[in-house]
Amino acid sequence: MPAPLPQNPARQDPAPRYPAEVAPAFRAALDRFDPNRRPLILGHFDADGLSAVAILARALDRAGRAADIRIMGKGENPWTPALRQDLEAQRPGGLVVTDLGVRQGDILPGLPTVLVDHHVPTGTPGDAAVISGNGWLPEPTSSLLAWWCGGAAEDDLWLAALGLIGDMAVEGFPELAEAQARYGKTALRDAVSLVNAPRRTAGADASPALALLLKCASPKDLLRGGHPETALLHAAKAEVAAELDAARRSPPRIRGNIALIRFSSPCQVHPLVAQAWRGRLRDKIVLAVNTGYRPGWIHFAARSATGTDLIRFLADHRPPGAGTEYGSGHAQATGGALRPADWNDFAARIGFPEETVHD
Numbered sequence: 001m002p003a004p005l006p007q008n009p010a011r012q013d014p015a016p017r018y019p020a021e022v023a024p025a026f027r028a029a030l031d032r033f034d035p036n037r038r039p040l041i042l043g044h045f046d047a048d049g050l051s052a053v054a055i056l057a058r059a060l061d062r063a064g065r066a067a068d069i070r071i072m073g074k075g076e077n078p079w080t081p082a083l084r085q086d087l088e089a090q091r092p093g094g095l096v097v098t099d100l101g102v103r104q105g106d107i108l109p110g111l112p113t114v115l116v117d118h119h120v121p122t123g124t125p126g127d128a129a130v131i132s133g134n135g136w137l138p139e140p141t142s143s144l145l146a147w148w149c150g151g152a153a154e155d156d157l158w159l160a161a162l163g164l165i166g167d168m169a170v171e172g173f174p175e176l177a178e179a180q181a182r183y184g185k186t187a188l189r190d191a192v193s194l195v196n197a198p199r200r201t202a203g204a205d206a207s208p209a210l211a212l213l214l215k216c217a218s219p220k221d222l223l224r225g226g227h228p229e230t231a232l233l234h235a236a237k238a239e240v241a242a243e244l245d246a247a248r249r250s251p252p253r254i255r256g257n258i259a260l261i262r263f264s265s266p267c268q269v270h271p272l273v274a275q276a277w278r279g280r281l282r283d284k285i286v287l288a289v290n291t292g293y294r295p296g297w298i299h300f301a302a303r304s305a306t307g308t309d310l311i312r313f314l315a316d317h318r319p320p321g322a323g324t325e326y327g328s329g330h331a332q333a334t335g336g337a338l339r340p341a342d343w344n345d346f347a348a349r350i351g352f353p354e355e356t357v358h359d
């Protein structure tokens with residue numbers, strides 16, 4: 001008889017449940033990395049994800065484990081064959097994945113992995129160690145979890161604050177109050193708006209934003225100019241503002257308790273459109289549908305002021321071909337990406353059979 005497989009030690013560490021448990025859990029996860037190879041940080045391209053990446057990169061630097069960084073771009077996520085192939089070729093010493101969700105299965109079996117995240121988990125991520133703030137009260141964002149992971153370094157507090165503001169987690173965090181007192185509310189908010197801009201553009205290249213977060217010492221430093229990247233972020237903001245302006249002119253179509261707003265833009269403006277209409281159609285589930293974001297896909301954002309659990313709403317109307325990008329995120333802020341056939345199926349299920357698209 002073959003010997004039983006050894007238990008993965010990651011499984012034996014309970015997930016942290018309090019801020020004070022985060023740093024020890026992160027250290028324990030790093031202890032399983034191969035010390036002779038560079039670790040790789042994977043992060044989401046919004047303000048929270050990029051801030052978390054910057055904090056983790058600085059923390060790993062201080063720990064003498066300088067890391068490589070890869071930001072997941074438009075339509076990418078770590079649980080894909082394409083990324084697995086890249087990781088097999090690169091063979092990092094370990095993987096730190098932040099703000100990209102907690103999904104089913106190993107990203108690469110055998111590669112030591114720690115997930116730092118706050119989204120609703122949609123599966124058990126194989127042998128990865130999980131540091132998730134999901135369900136905590138108040139719920140920390142990835143950037144704040146990363147800050148705790150890195151030992152709460154004073155110089156990085158403003159980065160944690162950027163993620164909290166970016167994800168609108170602004171209530172109940174003394175860390176945010178302290179950062180606002182030290183750096184100024186307006187400067188922090190303006191920095192978030194700039195850092196969030198490139199990921200919404202057609203090109204979706206967040207690397208100038210990350211470069212600024214890594215080299216600046218404060219939000220004012222980031223805003224001041226004098227860095228070539230700041231001008232790139234202003235240009236990105238202008239591109240997105242023009243696209244948003246056009247998309248917001250599409251009239252909502254309303255059926256029952258659902259309002260559907262459809263448009264075509266290469267920019268990631270659908271969450272902003274949904275958010276804007278949510279405030280005006282307060283008794284509806286608002287779906288902002290973007291047919292032009294990525295070729296071959298229909299992207300949509302769901303928001304509602306009704307308190308409806310939107311993840312459940314989407315699960316109840318799930319088309320057969322929906323993948324992991326469908327209906328994850330938060331109960332009040334979710335969405336998805338569907339192939340045309342599945343979109344047509346979904347549209348019919350929710351009472352909009354005429355909203356079909358063709359390949």
Ligand SMILES: [Mn+2]
Nearest residue numbers: 048099142167
């Ligand atoms: Mn986040």
